[in-house]
Amino acid sequence: MGQIPPASMRCASAFSPIPSSRAIAWRSFEMRIAIDMDEVMADTHAAKLALFAARGYTWSEEEIAGRHLSDLAGSEDAAQVESEMQRGLFFADLAVVQGAQEGIAALAQDHEIFVATAAMEYPASCPHKIAWLARHFPDISPMNIVLCGDKSVIAADLLIDDSPRHFTGFGGTGICFDAPHNRGDQVSHRLTNWADAEAMVSGFA
Structure with missing residues (x-):
């Protein structure tokens, strides 16, 4: 590197x-x-929770702590969520x-x-x-x-x-x-x- x-x-x-500074070419x-x-x-987390909620999943904070949501859902539902994310539009309107x-x-x-x-x-x-x-x-x-x-x-x-x-x-x-x-x-x-x-x-x- x-x-x-x-x-x-x-x-x-x-x-x-920076206040009163419209454009600065070089700075330290x-x-x-x-x-x-x-x-x-x-x-991203809230948006993924919404995708799983639409498939009937709800989890407590304790249940998801230290876990990936895809590991908590059924394999077919997890694959569907992954497929939706792979289409890209999922990332357009995140909070x-x-x-x-x-x-x-x-x-x-x-x-x-x-x-x-x-x-x-x-x-x-x-x-x-x-x-x-x-x-x-x-x-x-x-x-x-x-x-x-x-x-x-x-x-x-x-x-x-x-x-x-x-x-x-x-x-x-x-x-x-x-x-x-x-x-x-x-x-x-x-x-x-x-x-x-x-x-x-x-x-x-």
């Missing part, structure tokens, strides 16, 4: 919600932060995770922000993900959106992701964003909500 250039040499992203950043989309920025817009805007004051989503798991989702980001996070430049598979290719200081498996091979520090399916995972750093993001990230700067 190539070396991350010093913060003082990095080109600024277009994500610059403390860190480069890569942020996952699904269950971190976009509430925004509570506090994500405010939390990411706060981080963007001092850090270079990239979105890194494993979209290759659902190739048809790509145009919908890009449109979703443009609608809900318009200050994030398209040049700062990475649609990938293996996130070990990402060169960043921090990766905020709900799937700890993406930290394997990643050259920076992984921060696990809390989600029902990862509650049983042992991780070094866990972010439970976006309100705490700025304080947690400041400890790595």
Whole structure:
């Protein structure tokens, strides 16, 4: 993996919600932060619950803690939900995770922000993900959106992701964003909500 250039040499992203500053060509950043989309920025979990509810499934928080929903449903129903997600339109109208817009805007004051989503798991989702980001996070430049598979290719200081498996091979520090399916995972750093993001990230700067 190539070396991350010093913060003082990095080109600024277009994500610059800074008062009285319309456009800044170059800025010094403390860190480069890569942020996952699904269950971190976009509430994929709620949308998947709705798909399973339409097939007659309801689960308590205790039942889904540490489990993937597809493992709790019948194999045929799980396959149908997976097929619907593979068509891509599922990703078009997801709700925004509570506090994500405010939390990411706060981080963007001092850090270079990239979105890194494993979209290759659902190739048809790509145009919908890009449109979703443009609608809900318009200050994030398209040049700062990475649609990938293996996130070990990402060169960043921090990766905020709900799937700890993406930290394997990643050259920076992984921060696990809390989600029902990862509650049983042992991780070094866990972010439970976006309100705490700025304080947690400041400890790595």
